[in-house]
Amino acid sequence: AAAEPGREDDVAVRRAEDVEEDDLVDGPFALSTTLRPLVRGHGDLNFSNILYSLNTGMIKLIDPRGDHFVPFLYELAKLRYSYHGGFTAITHGLAARQGSQVTLLPRRDAEVQALDDVLSEYASLDLLTVCEGCLLVAGAPLHDGEESEQLFWRGVELLSSVLDHD
Secondary structure, rough: OOOOOOOOOOEEEHHHOOOOOHHHOOOHHHHHHHHEEEEEEEEOHHHHEHHHOOOOEEEEEEOOOOEEEEEEEHHHHHHHHHHOOOOHHHOOOOOOEEEEEEEEEEOOOOHHHHHHHHHOOOOOOHHHHHHHHHHHHHHHHHHHHHHHHHHHHHHHHHHHHHHHHO
């Protein structure tokens, strides 16, 4: 849908009733559009695409993937999969795999918990974990060799951690 007259093109959030059917994203995140607003998304929000200046405190996002509205949940899941899901560790050679078990190195439990405390104010961590798992499994074929295997098995591990609850 086009922006309303008098509104800026970079409106970050739209109410659900303002969303037209053509705006909805197909696939695993389609349901979330009824639960969370659409945002003008980065499309690839992960720590490799966030620059922070210690001198100025300025944060810059780089390497956006398109100029489109996406569910807020997708952006949160992309951010979480870079630190909790292990995408950044795996793609930077900081993971080890033994069979289907992936170990992320170094362990950063306190940092993960601190970031999770913030994200849990906006979405269920279980729901984000399912999204992370799907992102990792779906992205595995885009990588080669051991990196692809680690992404796939880490995604399966995350999905199992939520879906195997009795």
